[in-house]
Amino acid sequence: MASATKGMRPVPGAPREYHFPRFERRTLDNGVRLVVAPVKKLPLATVVALVDAGAVCDAPGCEGTAQLVARLLIEGTEQYDGAELTEQFERLGASIDASADWDSAAVTMTSLAEHLPAAFALLGQVIRTPAFRAREIERLKAERLAELLQLRTEPRGLADELFSRFLYIPSSRYARPDGGDEKSVDPIDRENILTFYESRYAPASLTLIVVGDVTVDAAEAMVRDAFGDWKGAAPHTMVAIDDPARVDRAVHLIAKSDAPQSELRIGHVGLPRNHPDFFAVNVMNAVLGGLFNSRINLNLREVHGYTYGAFSAFEWRRQAGPFVVHTAVKSDVTDAAAREILLEIDRIRAERISADELSLATSYLDGVFPIRFETTAAIAAALSVLVIHALPEDYYDRYRENVRAMTTERIFAAAQRYLRPESLQMVVVGDPATVRKPLESMQFGQLTVYDTQGHPIL
Amino acid sequence: MRIPIETFRLQNGLFVTLSEDHTAPIVAVNLWYHVGSANEPPGRTGFAHLFEHMLFQGSADVEANEHFELVQRAGGTLNGSTWLERTNYFETVPSNQLALALWLEANRMGKLLPAMTQQKLDTQRDVVKNERRWSMDNQPYGTWIEKLPALVFPEEHPFHHSLMGSMEDLSAASLDDVAQFFATYYTPDNAVLSIAGDFEPTEAKRLVEEHFGGIPAGQGKPPLPDMSLPPVFGQWKREVVPDDVMLPRLFLAFRTPAFGTAGYYPASVAGAVLGLRNASRLRRRLVRERQVAAEAVAFTFDLAKGSDLFVVDVTARPNITPEQLEQEVAYEIDTVVRDGVTDAEVQRAVALIQTMFVSSMQEAGERADKLSMFATYFGKPELINDEVDRYRAVTTDQVNEFIRERLGENNRASLLYVPRDESAVEAAVEAV
Numbered sequence: 001m002a003s004a005t006k007g008m009r010p011v012p013g014a015p016r017e018y019h020f021p022r023f024e025r026r027t028l029d030n031g032v033r034l035v036v037a038p039v040k041k042l043p044l045a046t047v048v049a050l051v052d053a054g055a056v057c058d059a060p061g062c063e064g065t066a067q068l069v070a071r072l073l074i075e076g077t078e079q080y081d082g083a084e085l086t087e088q089f090e091r092l093g094a095s096i097d098a099s100a101d102w103d104s105a106a107v108t109m110t111s112l113a114e115h116l117p118a119a120f121a122l123l124g125q126v127i128r129t130p131a132f133r134a135r136e137i138e139r140l141k142a143e144r145l146a147e148l149l150q151l152r153t154e155p156r157g158l159a160d161e162l163f164s165r166f167l168y169i170p171s172s173r174y175a176r177p178d179g180g181d182e183k184s185v186d187p188i189d190r191e192n193i194l195t196f197y198e199s200r201y202a203p204a205s206l207t208l209i210v211v212g213d214v215t216v217d218a219a220e221a222m223v224r225d226a227f228g229d230w231k232g233a234a235p236h237t238m239v240a241i242d243d244p245a246r247v248d249r250a251v252h253l254i255a256k257s258d259a260p261q262s263e264l265r266i267g268h269v270g271l272p273r274n275h276p277d278f279f280a281v282n283v284m285n286a287v288l289g290g291l292f293n294s295r296i297n298l299n300l301r302e303v304h305g306y307t308y309g310a311f312s313a314f315e316w317r318r319q320a321g322p323f324v325v326h327t328a329v330k331s332d333v334t335d336a337a338a339r340e341i342l343l344e345i346d347r348i349r350a351e352r353i354s355a356d357e358l359s360l361a362t363s364y365l366d367g368v369f370p371i372r373f374e375t376t377a378a379i380a381a382a383l384s385v386l387v388i389h390a391l392p393e394d395y396y397d398r399y400r401e402n403v404r405a406m407t408t409e410r411i412f413a414a415a416q417r418y419l420r421p422e423s424l425q426m427v428v429v430g431d432p433a434t435v436r437k438p439l440e441s442m443q444f445g446q447l448t449v450y451d452t453q454g455h456p457i458l
Numbered sequence: 459m460r461i462p463i464e465t466f467r468l469q470n471g472l473f474v475t476l477s478e479d480h481t482a483p484i485v486a487v488n489l490w491y492h493v494g495s496a497n498e499p500p501g502r503t504g505f506a507h508l509f510e511h512m513l514f515q516g517s518a519d520v521e522a523n524e525h526f527e528l529v530q531r532a533g534g535t536l537n538g539s540t541w542l543e544r545t546n547y548f549e550t551v552p553s554n555q556l557a558l559a560l561w562l563e564a565n566r567m568g569k570l571l572p573a574m575t576q577q578k579l580d581t582q583r584d585v586v587k588n589e590r591r592w593s594m595d596n597q598p599y600g601t602w603i604e605k606l607p608a609l610v611f612p613e614e615h616p617f618h619h620s621l622m623g624s625m626e627d628l629s630a631a632s633l634d635d636v637a638q639f640f641a642t643y644y645t646p647d648n649a650v651l652s653i654a655g656d657f658e659p660t661e662a663k664r665l666v667e668e669h670f671g672g673i674p675a676g677q678g679k680p681p682l683p684d685m686s687l688p689p690v691f692g693q694w695k696r697e698v699v700p701d702d703v704m705l706p707r708l709f710l711a712f713r714t715p716a717f718g719t720a721g722y723y724p725a726s727v728a729g730a731v732l733g734l735r736n737a738s739r740l741r742r743r744l745v746r747e748r749q750v751a752a753e754a755v756a757f758t759f760d761l762a763k764g765s766d767l768f769v770v771d772v773t774a775r776p777n778i779t780p781e782q783l784e785q786e787v788a789y790e791i792d793t794v795v796r797d798g799v800t801d802a803e804v805q806r807a808v809a810l811i812q813t814m815f816v817s818s819m820q821e822a823g824e825r826a827d828k829l830s831m832f833a834t835y836f837g838k839p840e841l842i843n844d845e846v847d848r849y850r851a852v853t854t855d856q857v858n859e860f861i862r863e864r865l866g867e868n869n870r871a872s873l874l875y876v877p878r879d880e881s882a883v884e885a886a887v888e889a890v
Contacts, residue, residue: 008519010557012532016483016656041481042459042816074736083746086736091802093809095735112813139749146752146776149704152886153598261591293527302523305584308592328592330584360531367533367552370482375820453886 018370020396021379024216031204031234032227035383036219037211039376043113045212046376047120048384049127053200054103055178056240056318062188063173064180065196068140070100072193073107075136077125082136085122094119098126102178102240102317103388105200110377113213117222124226127206132193144185148177152452155256155429156328159263162454163427166245166252167269167322173240174321203227204234209383212376242319244269247423249445253436254429254452262334262430266341267324268423273316273389280414281314283406286361288312288348288415289325293360295344300327306337318389323419331431335438338426342444345424348415352408365403459816460843461825464659465833470675471647474666475829475839477654479822485655487559488548488826489567490834492650493643494541495623496616496682496763504586504623505631507540509639511582513547514538518569522578525562532558535823542607542617543763544834550823553656557665563651564669567644574636583628590622598703599875609697610711610767610871616682617761645676652829652839655822685764687713690869697871698780700878704886705752706780707773708787709873714768714864717760718836723848724856725758725768725864730807731799731857732756733770737806739799740772743790750778750786762835768864776887780876788870795865798858811849 023037055066074089074096076082089096094111107126111119151157161177168175176184206227210219271281282290289296289312300310310327325345329337373379386395424444428435432449440447451457464476495506516522529536534551549559594600604620611618651670653662691713715721732739733756744751752773759767770791774783818824825842832841877883 008561009528010561012552012554012558015552015554018483042820044813044816044820083737083742087802087806090735090737090810091806093813095810095813110813110817112816139746142749142775143745143752146705149776149886150598150752150773153702153704155596259596261588261596263596291530293523293530298523301585302581305581306588308585308589328588328596330588330591360527364530364533367555368530368535369533370552371484371533371535371550374482374484374822375817377817 020373021211023383026216026220028203028224028228030228030230032223032230033207034220034223035207035209035387036214036216037379037383038215039212039379043213044110044376045113045116045210045214046108046110046380047123048209048380049107049123050207050209050384050387051105051127051201052205052235052237053105053196054100056102056173057196057200057238058173058180059192059196061184062192063176063184064144065188065192066100066105067179068137068144068185068188069193069196070098070105070107071140072132072136073126073130074098075140076131076133078129078131079125081133085126088122089119092119100178102174104384106384108377108380116214120222120226127201128227128230130197132190132197134190137190137193141185141188144179145182147179148182155259155261155263158254158452159265159427159429162252162254162450163265163267163324163425164322165454166250166425166427167267169241169243169245171241172243174242174319175245200235202232202234203230207387209380209387211380211383240319242269242272244423249422249424249426251426251428251439251445251447253432253439253447253449254427254454255432255449255457256429256452257431257433259429259431260331261328262331262428262435263328264334264338265324265326265427266338266424267322268420268425269320270314270323271418272318272320277414277418279402279406280410281418283358283361283365283403284348284411284414285312285314286365287353287357287411288344291361291364295348296325296341299340299344300329300337304333304340306330306333310341331434334428334430334435335442338439338444339442342421342424345419345421349419349421352412355408358406358408358411362403362406366400369400459819459846461819463829463839463842465839466663468646468667468671470671470673472670473650473833475650475652475833476657476659476662477652477825477829478657478659479654479825480656483553483656484550484822485553485556485653485657486548486550486822486826487556487563488652488654488823488830489546489563490650490830491545491644492543492648492834493545493679494543495619495621496542497643497679498619501627502631502635503619503627504621505627505635505639506545507621507623508582508586508628508631509636510538510540510545511586512574512579512636513566513570515578515582516573517566518572519565520562520573522573525566528558528562534559540621542621542761546827546830548823548827556653556657556662560665560669564673567646567649567670568673570640570644571637574633576633579631579633579636583631587625587628590625594622599701599707601699601701602709602873602875605697605699606709606711606767606769606871606873609695609873610691610713612687614683615687616685642676642679646670646673647675648679650830650833652826652833654826654829682763687765689713690864690866691871692868694867695871696874698874698876701875702879703875703877704883705774705776706778706783706877707771707875708783710770710772710787710791711871711873712768712864712869714758714766716764716766717758717762721860722766723852724860725766727804727807727811727849727852728799728857728860729756729758729768730811731803732794734807734810739794739803740770740790744772744786748786750775750782780874784872784874791865794861798861799854801854804852804854804857808849808852812846815846
């Protein structure tokens with residue numbers, strides 16, 4: 001039937017040319033770097049102040065400091081207390097958010113272009129003269145502890161957190177949440193905060209990414225005004241240990257009695273972002289579980305109706321982040337769903353994907369490229385990736401040809417080399433009364449039951 | 459900022475809006491059908507949403523799941539969503555793929571039923587039941603989205619029942635229901651088609667006529683009952699929900715003027731004054747100063763029929779009891795009712811709303827969706843260009859008048875989530 005009707009389908013004309021927005025780099029004498037992409041579509045601008053001060057820089061025992069420091073930046077400066085500062089930004093209509101991920105801290109601001117100079121001056125204060133008032137430190141710590149408490153009854157977040165914990169050796173920073181856990185956040189004091197800030201926040205570790213209705217010269221003038229006379233020495237870059245906790249398979253069942261669904265995570269330690277086979281791995285993952293029409297989602301959702309959605313991902317960090325298949329399935333099909341996921345991982349390693357599957361993934365990644373960069377915020381985020389991972393200047397210009405160059409042979413090699421079924425870890429947040437026996441009978445690996453804190457129980 | 463708009467109507471009643479923008483080779487196609495959970499017959503809660511899933515199961519000339527495949531192969535993004543009073547379907551594609559997106563939407567509007575099978579319905583029923591478990595039943599506080607409308611709308615009101623539907627009603631849905639729902643509501647005269655982005659208008663009109671022109675108009679749909687309600691609840695409604703949660707959370711709702719009416723804009727600004735971003739009143743008072751809340755926001759449901767719902771949503775900090783939480787929130791609301799809000803607060807709220815609106819207009823898909831929304835609810839897509847001005851025209855007096863009239867004790871509904879197992883919470887707080 002498909003062949004008989006295919007003739008009716010509209011045939012596309014030639015695609016119009018598209019370039020990733022042109023951007024220009026400049027560096028001030030003190031080492032502050034600037035990346036500007038003038039985009040004139042609407043009278044808006046997004047600024048990302050990117051600092052080499054991510055969670056991997058946390059001192060052992062004080063995990064969560066990087067996140068606290070980043071969040072505290074917008075909770076008060078020497079001139080304004082926290083309430084005054086947020087009001088200053090928001091009366092300009094500027095949204096301001098601050099957080100740290102594994103590799104960097106980022107303060108992100110979007111405002112109308114007419115308010116950019118005023119907002120930029122405030123941003124200078126935020127980065128250079130944060131006050132770190134004791135009251136705000138205590139409040140943000142308490143809010144983090146509240147978040148962690150909430151996680152105990154939130155199956156998705158709990159599965160993600162415990163998956164990382166079981167994946168990496170305990171000495172790896174990646175084994176603990178980027179925002180820290182109860183044990184590590186509690187002892188952080190103002191001294192730790194100041195030490196972290198003073199060692200990591202310096203002109204040479206700061207890049208300002210400016211995207212929107214602004215010229216390169218105007219952006220540079222704003223950066224000079226806000227950061228030109230900032231002094232300080234450059235800190236060295238830190239990296240995380242990314243060794244796996246174990247080399248054999250294991251099942252980690254986190255008990256949530258009467259749960260109607262199981263949150264399922266299956267995966268292993270993946271690859272660092274700067275890996276030479278990045279494109280092959282990305283396209284391979286699109287076919288395996290990255291797209292709606294990927295093998296895993298079609299199998300679990302559309303063939304079996306086990307789930308609302310099932311996807312796989314490589315999480316890209318400077319060091320090897322996780323490769324993970326994630327889904328939530330009805331409790332009584334937990335083992336059946338896990339079995340299908342394992343079959344799909346085996347299948348993509350056992351035989352080459354079809355030319356049709358390859359072209360679906362590559363034509364999607366190629367075609368959707370312009371749609372990914374419609375907003376100033378999205379372009380700024382893309383430039384942040386470029387900076388964090390020191391990707392080549394023409395990375396985005398060559399992205400589509402790199403995708404198009406992919407072959408079934410290279411996908412096959414990537415699947416065989418970088419998917420390691422023998423090392424898969426399985427994390428299930430679910431009802432032990434329903435799922436324990438079926439999971440054991442899969443003989444996937446040693447099964448341990450934990451409480452929601454991750455402590456083993458019998 | 460004004461976006462260009464052109465409109466026309468096909469003979470079968472399909473209303474079309476076009477908005478050109480050639481900054482990137484991207485075009486968005488967006489269809490709103492004027493049907494939502496409000497239109498469901500008794501015993502069929504959740505059907506409008508289940509039906510949305512069926513629209514991705516193919517049509518006469520499209521295989522199951524091929525809709526997704528064809529759009530993604532073309533380099534496009536796509537989805538659909540169901541709301542109380544409408545259902546929408548949308549694609550953003552490279553501009554040379556406009557014809558494909560229109561053909562796909564027309565094929566399922568005109569020729570869905572030949573592709574419908576019992577097996578597809580059974581599978582999607584399972585998928586939707588899993589969506590319900592995932593988003594509501596196995597998610598802390600997840601049931602608020604059906605408990606709150608049930609609390610504030612009278613039982614016979616079309617907004618009262620669950621959008622996601624009960625497991626029982628989902629099980630009862632049949633292929634006959636699919637056929638009947640399709641014939642009644644998925645007709646060109648009950649839909650708005652918007653195209654935004656990089657297209658050539660003459661060619662776009664030709665494609666719309668070619669693909670949609672031959673679809674017959676519907677036979678009309680059963681009218682919704684009178685949706686109007688008194689301006690206030692007349693009492694403080696209360697429901698306490700024991701749930702598998704660690705922290706109490708209060709949804710405090712108020713009945714407010716319907717979306718798009720003159721009274722809506724002061725209500726929307728009041729929502730932003732109270733609960734949009736960090737310097738909002740509730741965030742400042744409850745999170746920053748009093749430190750009794752972990753999170754505090756306020757928003758409107760944006761319902762265009764009868765009345766809207768204004769919601770204050772506050773999650774307690776550990777060691778704050780549900781009673782304390784409710785008292786603290788009520789105190790802040792009582793304070794604004796008594797003293798009003800300031801010019802500076804209104805100015806901040808409007809400035810943020812304006813930036814957010816302009817920011818959202820960067821995306822072709824957002825433009826198309828807003829055009830469809832204004833066309834569906836009010837027959838005037840041009841309202842998109844009045845939006846910023848309507849917000850800027852709101853005065854502090856209007857906001858305070860709204861607050862006095864609608865945020866009082868005679869117009870409150872509390873949906874209060876409390877930890878089911880207090881001893882587990884105590885143990886966990888201990889562990890922290």
